[in-house]
Amino acid sequence: MGLRDDLERYREVGEERRQDLSEFIQYGDLGESLPDEVKIPIKIVDLPEFAYDPRDKGGVGQGDGGTPDVGDPVGQPQPQPGDGDEDGDPGEEGGEHEYYEMDPEEFAQELDEELGLDLEPKGKKVVEEKEGDYTDITRTGPASTLDFERLFKEGLKRKLAMDFDEEYVREALKVEGWGPDAVFEWARGENLPVSRAWIENAYDELPRGERTTWDSIEQMEANVEETTALQRIRREGLEQVPFRREDERYRYPEIVEEKEKNVVVVNIRDVSGSMREKKRELVERTFTPLDWYLTGKYDNAEFIYIAHDAEAWAVEREEFFGIRSGGGTRISSAYELAAELLEEYPFSEWNRYVFAAGDSENSSNDTEERVIPLMEQIPANLHAYVETQPSGNAINATHAEEVERHFDGNDVAVAYVTGPEDVVDAIYTILSTENNE
Amino acid sequence: MSESDQDRIQKQRIAEGLEEPVAEANRLARKLGLDPFPVNYWIIDYDEMNELIAYGGFQERYPHWRWGMQYDRQQKQRQFLGGKAFEIVNNDNPSHAFLQESNSLADQKAVITHVEAHADFFKNNQWFGLFADDPDAAAMLASHARTVESYMSDPDIDREEVEAWIDHVLCLEDCIDQHQPFAPVEGDDGAGPDLEDVDERLEELGLSDEVRSQVFDDEWREAQRPEEDGAAFPEEPELDVIGFLRKHGRAYDEDAGKAVEYEDWQRDVIELLRREAYYFAPQKMTKCMNEGWAAYWESMMMGEEGFAGADEFLHYADHQAMVLNSPGFNPYKLGKELWEYIENATNRREVAEHLLRVEGVTWRNFPDRVDLDEVLAALEPDRAIDRIDADSIADLDPEDPRVDAEALERARAGEIDLERYPWKVLTYEGLCERHYSLVKPQYRGFLKQLSQSDLERIARYMFDDARYDSVEEAVAAVDRTAGWDRMREIRESHNDVTFLDEFLTQEFVDANDYFTYEYTQTTRDFRATSTDVEDVKKKLMLQFTNFGKPTVVVEDANYNNRNELLLAHQYNGVMLDLQQAQQTLERVFELWGRPVGLKTIVKELDEHDVEVARRRDREPEPEEQGKLIRFDGEEFAIEDLPWEEVEHLAATDVDYDTKPDDWLA
Structure with a gap:
């Protein structure tokens, strides 16, 4: 027994073993994330205890150079001692959260350092004419x-x-x-x-x-x-x-053209019947950091979420990771929709990333006959496919391999994720593919 | 060379580099008046550090998924958020502290100074003495680990069952009597008054088997036990719920459909988890004080005494800021601020007492007679103490109580690196003067905040009020050790609750921008309610008393004469989280084996009243209602209780509500 064993037990809590605890598991909900913050969702198992009703309890806050006036709303209560259920050892710094929050820019920086990446975002759309020195002359003005x-x-x-x-x-x-x-x-x-x-x-x-x-x-x-x-x-x-x-x-002033670094990220996810909870979670674990990374790197990031089985439809982020449907799989349906939706984001003005994930199962010949041509037709900085197969390969799951064989690393990344430990490597594979450009 | 050898040599090299900082930090801590347990420092790598943090600072703990959960969280936090320099130190004699090999030297030094202060706190705070003066914690926890492991690998015991049993007990982790010294539950077999006694007496009656089985059936015999001497059982409400269950609880046997005696492993697991709860209790009870204490002395040693070299200082300051300036309410920051406030307030009082003893100075004419700027100037540390270098020590007098004569001699012989360790030539008195708080730039206004009423209060009980002829004479007699002396006294006897209760003042609350907030029904969100010290104190009390948890006790172990366990929530005006309370009761059932109940008081709001109040922009008045929540192993029953049945649970003299009367008016 030891760490490995304890980690294993933790992962199994509420699943294979210890179903009795499943009601105490909270998964991080990405939907609640503030626009300029990213949260890393983690599975928290909170055992019940005798505790105060949080609303009835109220609390103490500390202002920063002043206090709110009586009657002012204070937002969500700040974490309080006793909220966490830890042993309170000296050295545990910081409150207990179900999420870790960080700024996307910091996150991107961390990831750059961690993975040795250096993605230089391209400025595209001219959004601003910034003022330089007052050296130009015009006929009108203040x-x-x-x-x-x-x-x-x-x-x-x-x-x-x-x-x-x-x-x-x-x-x-x-x-x-x-x-x-x-x-x-x-x-x-x-x-x-x-x-x-x-x-x-x-x-x-x-x-x-x-x-x-x-x-x-x-x-x-x-x-x-x-x-x-x-x-x-x-x-x-x-x-x-x-x-x-x-x-x-x-x-x-001399006019300096400021090009905004715009990015549009298309996240495509297979929600068909074969995508079970674990696969779903792996997609979330991979896509979310990629989204944060790009959010941190670009001035303006837009996201498109496409769920598909045999049909594709656009969804909101909050729903994206949760949807499950029963239908079959036709990956090209998602690329068709992506091409359509991307028309609003011309490649001349927008950096484009198209990330798709699934378990590599696809209807026969769809990959070769439809998906690959579509990927070639949709101009983008990077296309990526993330295969999530927690249990290794299924026999008819060949989409990833076909794509990989066809493009051979040219602007198309293919990553395989079989467990949470592969996520960082997958992110690296994907982001370094563009980097090599 | 193998990788592990390389690793070992690398750690050894780092350890050698840290030998001097470790030894010097300890010397400096002692010079500053601290008295730490000896500390063993260990160099560990990043992964080992994550692991230790996850396991609550110890290498060996019983197998459990929550360590895995904490590891996962820790590892993610550090992966995505970057690593802070963590310090881990265990309450043990000797204490064990862990340094991460990849930390910068400045971080290592900061951790070391921080650790020395914690080790001082562990050794000297009386609440830590409640568990044991010499805890031998690592060995205790390791033996717990071995015990649980042996049960889990026992083929006769289902591993899941052991794990679930641990979870049941952990739900009651905070239901102990942490103000009492720890004592193991006596080796009772859990049967309460002996059934055999009853059996023997029945035997003596010579009844037929038929009568016995009809009249004196199992149920009857069960009922005899607690009533033996007619007294309520327990006689007094029992705070140590885990201990009580350990002694009197039973397990519910699903196959037999009834309560059965604990297995040995079940009893052992409860006992060892209870022991751990008592071991960790003092740390939970002194979190704010202890962390504040460590942060205070760390910053004294690192910042003010220059234990960080000039090139390391910036890095250190950055680290300190990161730790203390996390947004929102931070109990560690509160602790540090309050220690600083106590230091200043004590020093100020000492000065005021001296000034009021100047002939002719009274609290009334104080502002006219005393120029506080001059007082402050006179309190500035002696230049010779403030700036120490090779030239200045020539002027120090070995007879001076502020000077360490022996060290001075060595310094003059060139044996002491004065640039790095100038404090070595000073004594505690010397260092008190060197770091006297009231003349520090950030506290220069503190003395001047003395109000006339403060002065009056100080003067009221003062005799001998003409001891000094002049202000100069009085200031010269001020004892500059007063602040630190007082701080050490406080760290000996207080816990977070008494610490905050006694030392929080309006001046402190105002200076540090603390405020309270409450949920308001009208607006359906949390609103700021008060900046009054009494209100802030109320809310802090609520958060620090009893680990910030409601007090739940064993009220009756033979409720309704049916061997049901009745717990009671001692209601202080803040109601329970009812959903969690029910979930916890389900766990208590597992540990009692028979139906369990909980008496509590809830606040009920009539929807109509809420609506009316909302329209009038007022807060609705909730109705307090006694409730009994009962769980029989299958389902819950919740019934209203008449007020007489819960009246004894409701505290009448506390009120944690901080909403002003004219709320939102």
């Missing part, structure tokens, strides 16, 4: 990011470009015989940025007597000196800089 220096410079340039010596042009209008047309023509030749409208306006305002001041343009040019823009600014000051909307520039 006032605070307006590049005023540039606006001023541009305004100044524009002013200089539009500015002309108004007096000089007016003098030209005083040349005898010249009307607005002639002046406009002349101004153009002189590269003076003056508009026809301005000239006409100025001509109208010019007293008639002055319109013949100069005999010729040459005479005017000889007598009137054109001032430069700089001289005028110096003389008159910078009265008005023409700010134009089109000169406005807003400093803008």
